[in-house]
Amino acid sequence: MSKVKIGVFDFLNAKPLIYAIEKNRIQHNFELVYDIPSQIAVKLLNKEINAGLVPSIHYAKYSVKYRIVPEICIASRGAVNSIRLYFRKDLKDIKTVATDISSMTSVILARIILSEKYDVRPKFVAMKPDLIDMLSQADAALLIGDHALFEKSGYESYIDLGDEWNDLTGLPFVYALWVGRRESLSEDDIMALINSKEYGTQNIDVISHEASVKYGVDFEFCKSYLTQNLYYDLGEAEISGMKEFFTYAFYYGVIEFIPEIKFYEFEKKTTKK
Numbered sequence: 172m173s174k175v176k177i178g179v180f181d182f183l184n185a186k187p188l189i190y191a192i193e194k195n196r197i198q199h200n201f202e203l204v205y206d207i208p209s210q211i212a213v214k215l216l217n218k219e220i221n222a223g224l225v226p227s228i229h230y231a232k233y234s235v236k237y238r239i240v241p242e243i244c245i246a247s248r249g250a251v252n253s254i255r256l257y258f259r260k261d262l263k264d265i266k267t268v269a270t271d272i273s274s275m276t277s278v279i280l281a282r283i284i285l286s287e288k289y290d291v292r293p294k295f296v297a298m299k300p301d302l303i304d305m306l307s308q309a310d311a312a313l314l315i316g317d318h319a320l321f322e323k324s325g326y327e328s329y330i331d332l333g334d335e336w337n338d339l340t341g342l343p344f345v346y347a348l349w350v351g352r353r354e355s356l357s358e359d360d361i362m363a364l365i366n367s368k369e370y371g372t373q374n375i376d377v378i379s380h381e382a383s384v385k386y387g388v389d390f391e392f393c394k395s396y397l398t399q400n401l402y403y404d405l406g407e408a409e410i411s412g413m414k415e416f417f418t419y420a421f422y423y424g425v426i427e428f429i430p431e432i433k434f435y436e437f438e439k440k441t442t443k444k
Protein backbone atom coordinates (compact mmCIF):
# COMPACT_ATOMS: atom_id res chain seq x y z
CA MET A 172 0.00 0.00 0.00
CA SER A 173 1.47 3.37 -0.94
CA LYS A 174 2.34 5.59 2.01
CA VAL A 175 0.20 8.50 3.11
CA LYS A 176 2.35 11.64 3.10
CA ILE A 177 1.83 13.83 6.13
CA GLY A 178 3.50 17.20 6.61
CA VAL A 179 5.06 17.98 9.98
CA PHE A 180 7.43 20.54 11.45
CA ASP A 181 10.46 19.96 13.58
CA PHE A 182 9.58 22.13 16.59
CA LEU A 183 9.65 20.69 20.10
CA ASN A 184 5.93 21.50 20.45
CA ALA A 185 5.04 19.02 17.68
CA LYS A 186 7.05 16.13 19.17
CA PRO A 187 4.28 14.69 21.39
CA LEU A 188 2.12 14.36 18.26
CA ILE A 189 4.71 12.82 15.94
CA TYR A 190 7.27 11.03 18.12
CA ALA A 191 5.52 7.62 17.96
CA ILE A 192 5.37 7.87 14.15
CA GLU A 193 9.01 8.99 13.84
CA LYS A 194 10.15 6.09 16.02
CA ASN A 195 7.60 3.56 14.70
CA ARG A 196 6.17 2.93 18.16
CA ILE A 197 2.65 2.60 16.74
CA GLN A 198 1.16 1.04 13.63
CA HIS A 199 0.86 3.51 10.78
CA ASN A 200 1.13 3.94 7.04
CA PHE A 201 2.70 7.41 6.97
CA GLU A 202 5.66 9.01 5.33
CA LEU A 203 6.66 12.17 7.20
CA VAL A 204 7.44 15.28 5.15
CA TYR A 205 9.25 17.97 7.15
CA ASP A 206 9.01 21.70 6.53
CA ILE A 207 8.22 24.93 8.41
CA PRO A 208 4.50 25.30 9.37
CA SER A 209 3.67 27.95 6.75
CA GLN A 210 5.15 25.73 4.01
CA ILE A 211 3.32 22.64 5.24
CA ALA A 212 0.14 24.63 4.60
CA VAL A 213 1.30 25.49 1.06
CA LYS A 214 2.22 21.86 0.39
CA LEU A 215 -1.21 20.71 1.58
CA LEU A 216 -2.97 23.26 -0.59
CA ASN A 217 -0.89 22.13 -3.62
CA LYS A 218 -1.63 18.47 -2.86
CA GLU A 219 2.06 17.64 -2.41
CA ILE A 220 1.07 15.94 0.85
CA ASN A 221 -2.12 14.11 1.86
CA ALA A 222 -2.54 15.80 5.22
CA GLY A 223 -0.48 17.94 7.55
CA LEU A 224 -0.02 19.58 10.90
CA VAL A 225 -0.96 23.06 9.74
CA PRO A 226 -1.47 26.52 11.26
CA SER A 227 -5.13 26.82 12.33
CA ILE A 228 -5.68 29.92 10.19
CA HIS A 229 -4.89 27.85 7.08
CA TYR A 230 -7.88 25.65 7.88
CA ALA A 231 -10.04 28.78 8.27
CA LYS A 232 -8.94 30.15 4.88
CA TYR A 233 -9.67 26.97 2.94
CA SER A 234 -12.20 25.21 5.20
CA VAL A 235 -14.47 24.12 2.33
CA LYS A 236 -11.72 21.82 1.06
CA TYR A 237 -10.76 20.39 4.40
CA ARG A 238 -11.58 18.26 7.43
CA ILE A 239 -9.93 18.38 10.86
CA VAL A 240 -8.73 15.25 12.65
CA PRO A 241 -10.73 15.14 15.91
CA GLU A 242 -9.28 15.17 19.43
CA ILE A 243 -5.89 16.65 18.51
CA CYS A 244 -4.40 20.14 18.41
CA ILE A 245 -1.50 22.23 19.64
CA ALA A 246 -3.01 24.76 22.05
CA SER A 247 -2.27 26.90 25.09
CA ARG A 248 -4.55 27.91 27.95
CA GLY A 249 -2.51 30.94 29.00
CA ALA A 250 1.21 31.59 28.55
CA VAL A 251 2.60 29.45 25.71
CA ASN A 252 6.23 30.56 26.07
CA SER A 253 7.03 30.08 22.39
CA ILE A 254 4.90 32.69 20.65
CA ARG A 255 6.66 35.90 21.53
CA LEU A 256 6.32 39.42 20.26
CA TYR A 257 9.59 41.20 21.07
CA PHE A 258 9.64 44.99 20.97
CA ARG A 259 12.18 47.79 21.16
CA LYS A 260 9.81 50.67 21.84
CA ASP A 261 6.54 51.09 23.68
CA LEU A 262 4.03 48.75 22.00
CA LYS A 263 1.64 51.68 21.59
CA ASP A 264 4.22 53.35 19.30
CA ILE A 265 5.29 50.52 17.02
CA LYS A 266 4.85 51.02 13.28
CA THR A 267 6.49 47.87 11.89
CA VAL A 268 6.61 44.20 12.92
CA ALA A 269 8.99 41.62 11.46
CA THR A 270 7.35 38.20 11.50
CA ASP A 271 8.90 34.73 11.46
CA ILE A 272 8.47 33.19 7.98
CA SER A 273 7.48 29.91 9.72
CA SER A 274 4.29 31.42 11.09
CA MET A 275 0.82 31.96 9.68
CA THR A 276 -1.54 31.80 12.65
CA SER A 277 0.50 33.84 15.12
CA VAL A 278 0.93 36.66 12.60
CA ILE A 279 -2.84 37.10 12.66
CA LEU A 280 -2.93 36.63 16.43
CA ALA A 281 -0.32 39.40 16.79
CA ARG A 282 -2.37 41.70 14.58
CA ILE A 283 -5.51 41.09 16.67
CA ILE A 284 -3.74 41.54 20.02
CA LEU A 285 -1.91 44.71 18.91
CA SER A 286 -5.11 46.27 17.66
CA GLU A 287 -7.49 45.12 20.40
CA LYS A 288 -5.21 45.61 23.39
CA TYR A 289 -2.63 48.20 22.33
CA ASP A 290 -4.61 50.15 19.75
CA VAL A 291 -1.90 49.94 17.07
CA ARG A 292 -2.10 48.73 13.46
CA PRO A 293 1.51 48.33 12.32
CA LYS A 294 2.85 47.00 9.00
CA PHE A 295 3.97 43.36 8.97
CA VAL A 296 6.98 42.06 7.04
CA ALA A 297 7.97 38.36 6.95
CA MET A 298 11.63 37.66 7.71
CA LYS A 299 14.01 34.86 8.64
CA PRO A 300 13.76 34.23 12.39
CA ASP A 301 16.85 36.10 13.61
CA LEU A 302 15.80 38.37 16.45
CA ILE A 303 18.65 40.88 16.35
CA ASP A 304 18.36 41.24 12.59
CA MET A 305 14.58 41.58 12.80
CA LEU A 306 14.77 44.27 15.49
CA SER A 307 17.36 46.17 13.46
CA GLN A 308 14.78 46.49 10.69
CA ALA A 309 11.47 46.72 12.55
CA ASP A 310 10.06 48.05 15.83
CA ALA A 311 8.89 44.62 16.94
CA ALA A 312 9.56 40.99 16.02
CA LEU A 313 7.41 37.86 16.18
CA LEU A 314 9.16 34.56 16.83
CA ILE A 315 7.44 31.19 17.13
CA GLY A 316 8.30 27.64 18.14
CA ASP A 317 11.92 26.71 18.82
CA HIS A 318 13.11 30.08 17.52
CA ALA A 319 11.33 31.75 20.45
CA LEU A 320 11.75 28.99 23.03
CA PHE A 321 15.52 28.71 22.57
CA GLU A 322 16.18 32.35 21.69
CA LYS A 323 19.77 32.98 22.73
CA SER A 324 20.24 36.75 22.84
CA GLY A 325 18.60 37.09 26.26
CA TYR A 326 16.46 39.97 25.00
CA GLU A 327 13.70 40.28 27.59
CA SER A 328 11.23 42.83 26.25
CA TYR A 329 8.45 40.69 24.88
CA ILE A 330 4.84 39.74 25.36
CA ASP A 331 3.61 36.14 25.29
CA LEU A 332 0.75 35.98 22.78
CA GLY A 333 -0.86 32.92 24.39
CA ASP A 334 -1.08 34.89 27.60
CA GLU A 335 -2.40 37.99 25.82
CA TRP A 336 -5.09 35.97 24.03
CA ASN A 337 -6.22 34.40 27.28
CA ASP A 338 -6.32 37.84 28.87
CA LEU A 339 -8.41 39.21 25.97
CA THR A 340 -10.89 36.33 25.68
CA GLY A 341 -10.53 33.99 28.67
CA LEU A 342 -10.22 31.14 26.14
CA PRO A 343 -7.53 28.70 25.00
CA PHE A 344 -5.75 29.36 21.72
CA VAL A 345 -5.34 26.68 19.02
CA TYR A 346 -2.17 27.12 16.96
CA ALA A 347 -2.11 23.98 14.84
CA LEU A 348 -4.33 21.09 13.73
CA TRP A 349 -4.08 17.92 11.67
CA VAL A 350 -5.91 18.84 8.47
CA GLY A 351 -6.52 17.13 5.12
CA ARG A 352 -9.09 16.64 2.38
CA ARG A 353 -11.99 14.38 3.28
CA GLU A 354 -10.85 11.47 1.14
CA SER A 355 -7.13 11.81 2.00
CA LEU A 356 -7.13 10.00 5.32
CA SER A 357 -8.66 6.61 6.11
CA GLU A 358 -10.19 5.72 9.47
CA ASP A 359 -7.01 3.78 10.24
CA ASP A 360 -4.91 6.87 9.47
CA ILE A 361 -7.02 8.98 11.81
CA MET A 362 -6.78 6.35 14.52
CA ALA A 363 -3.00 6.21 14.03
CA LEU A 364 -2.75 10.00 14.56
CA ILE A 365 -4.82 9.71 17.73
CA ASN A 366 -2.71 6.78 18.94
CA SER A 367 0.44 8.74 18.20
CA LYS A 368 -0.78 11.65 20.34
CA GLU A 369 -1.65 9.24 23.15
CA TYR A 370 1.77 7.62 22.98
CA GLY A 371 3.54 11.00 22.89
CA THR A 372 1.60 12.61 25.73
CA GLN A 373 2.19 9.49 27.85
CA ASN A 374 5.92 9.60 27.14
CA ILE A 375 6.68 13.26 27.81
CA ASP A 376 9.65 12.31 30.02
CA VAL A 377 11.37 10.46 27.16
CA ILE A 378 10.65 13.29 24.70
CA SER A 379 11.84 15.92 27.21
CA HIS A 380 15.02 13.99 27.90
CA GLU A 381 15.85 13.65 24.18
CA ALA A 382 15.04 17.34 23.64
CA SER A 383 17.22 18.41 26.57
CA VAL A 384 20.19 16.59 24.98
CA LYS A 385 19.43 17.83 21.46
CA TYR A 386 18.98 21.50 22.42
CA GLY A 387 21.34 21.60 25.43
CA VAL A 388 18.66 22.79 27.85
CA ASP A 389 17.23 21.46 31.13
CA PHE A 390 14.98 18.44 31.15
CA GLU A 391 12.54 20.28 33.47
CA PHE A 392 12.40 23.24 31.08
CA CYS A 393 11.29 20.96 28.22
CA LYS A 394 8.90 18.99 30.40
CA SER A 395 7.20 22.06 31.79
CA TYR A 396 6.85 23.53 28.26
CA LEU A 397 5.20 20.32 27.01
CA THR A 398 2.90 19.91 30.02
CA GLN A 399 2.25 23.37 31.53
CA ASN A 400 2.30 25.59 28.44
CA LEU A 401 1.01 23.29 25.74
CA TYR A 402 -2.15 21.20 25.50
CA TYR A 403 -2.83 18.59 22.86
CA ASP A 404 -6.51 17.77 23.45
CA LEU A 405 -8.97 19.46 21.15
CA GLY A 406 -11.93 19.78 23.54
CA GLU A 407 -14.93 22.09 23.83
CA ALA A 408 -12.93 25.00 25.30
CA GLU A 409 -10.30 24.77 22.54
CA ILE A 410 -13.04 24.71 19.89
CA SER A 411 -14.61 27.82 21.45
CA GLY A 412 -11.21 29.53 21.43
CA MET A 413 -10.74 28.61 17.79
CA LYS A 414 -14.19 29.93 16.83
CA GLU A 415 -13.45 33.19 18.63
CA PHE A 416 -10.13 33.50 16.77
CA PHE A 417 -11.82 32.85 13.42
CA THR A 418 -14.48 35.45 14.26
CA TYR A 419 -11.79 38.07 14.95
CA ALA A 420 -9.95 36.99 11.76
CA PHE A 421 -13.16 37.57 9.81
CA TYR A 422 -13.68 41.06 11.28
CA TYR A 423 -10.06 41.88 10.47
CA GLY A 424 -10.62 40.90 6.83
CA VAL A 425 -8.27 37.90 6.90
CA ILE A 426 -10.96 35.39 5.90
CA GLU A 427 -14.10 35.86 3.81
CA PHE A 428 -16.51 34.06 6.14
CA ILE A 429 -16.46 32.40 9.54
CA PRO A 430 -15.83 28.74 8.80
CA GLU A 431 -17.63 25.75 10.18
CA ILE A 432 -15.44 23.44 12.23
CA LYS A 433 -15.70 20.19 10.26
CA PHE A 434 -14.14 16.99 11.49
CA TYR A 435 -13.32 13.70 9.83
CA GLU A 436 -15.98 11.21 10.72
CA PHE A 437 -14.66 7.98 12.10
CA GLU A 438 -15.60 5.26 14.50
CA LYS A 439 -13.16 5.00 17.34
CA LYS A 440 -11.86 1.46 17.73
CA THR A 441 -11.05 0.58 21.27
CA THR A 442 -8.09 -1.73 21.51
CA LYS A 443 -8.49 -4.67 23.88
CA LYS A 444 -5.92 -4.83 26.65
Ligand SMILES: C=C(O[C@@H]1C=C(C(=O)O)C=C[C@H]1O)C(=O)O
Pocket residue numbers: 182184208209225226227245251253254273274275276277278315316317346347
Ligand atom coordinates in the same frame (compact mmCIF):
# COMPACT_ATOMS: atom_id res chain seq x y z
C1 LIG B 1 2.70 26.93 19.85
C2 LIG B 1 3.21 27.10 18.66
O1 LIG B 1 2.37 26.98 17.62
C3 LIG B 1 2.80 27.14 16.28
C4 LIG B 1 2.33 28.32 15.61
C5 LIG B 1 2.13 28.35 14.26
C6 LIG B 1 1.81 29.63 13.54
O2 LIG B 1 1.95 30.69 14.14
O3 LIG B 1 1.41 29.57 12.37
C7 LIG B 1 2.24 27.16 13.53
C8 LIG B 1 2.50 25.98 14.12
C9 LIG B 1 2.63 25.84 15.58
O4 LIG B 1 3.76 25.15 15.98
C10 LIG B 1 4.64 27.44 18.48
O5 LIG B 1 5.23 27.16 17.43
O6 LIG B 1 5.26 27.97 19.41
